[in-house]
Amino acid sequence: MLRIKQHPQILLLLKILLILSFLAFLFARPVFGQGEKEVFIFIQNGSYQFEENNLQPDQPVMLVINNRDLVRHGFLSTIFEGLDVEVEVNGIITYTKGMKGIHLDPGKTARIHFSPTSAGKFSFHCDLHPSLKGEMAILTFGAG
Numbered sequence: 001m002l003r004i005k006q007h008p009q010i011l012l013l014l015k016i017l018l019i020l021s022f023l024a025f026l027f028a029r030p031v032f033g034q035g036e037k038e039v040f041i042f043i044q045n046g047s048y049q050f051e052e053n054n055l056q057p058d059q060p061v062m063l064v065i066n067n068r069d070l071v072r073h074g075f076l077s078t079i080f081e082g083l084d085v086e087v088e089v090n091g092i093i094t095y096t097k098g099m100k101g102i103h104l105d106p107g108k109t110a111r112i113h114f115s116p117t118s119a120g121k122f123s124f125h126c127d128l129h130p131s132l133k134g135e136m137a138i139l140t141f142g143a144g
């Protein structure tokens with residue numbers, strides 16, 4: 001048996017490990033993700049379903065979009081124009097400046113992080129099924 005009392009360097013090593021793992025935890029968090037409002041959006045039976053969550057301009061937002069249908073759907077909006085946007089799908093994170101939107105295969109989930117800079121109502125639509133009504137959602141930021 002190893003006696004810690006006879007090996008004070010082991011205790012010191014444990015302390016250093018503890019401090020290092022704490023620091024790693026602090027700094028491993030992504031830049032995005034702090035103070036974000038989360039908005040969960042499900043695409044089901046060809047329509048977007050979500051609850052709006054008192055969104056404000058200049059407050060970071062994470063849209064979590066889940067396609068529950070058996071076909072691919074789009075999620076496009078002018079709200080992303082000119083903004084820094086982080087898109088995460090299947091463990092791949094893309095950083096982009098502005099975008100038209102995304103396409104989601106069946107069963108897939110995307111996380112879109114951004115900070116809207118202006119108040120107003122912004123619509124989202126699916127470009128793949130333009131004839132279907134209901135494939136449109138409106139998010140309102142601020143008094144709008």
Ligand SMILES: [Cu+2]
Pocket residue numbers: 046072073074126127128129135
């Ligand atoms: Cu669609």
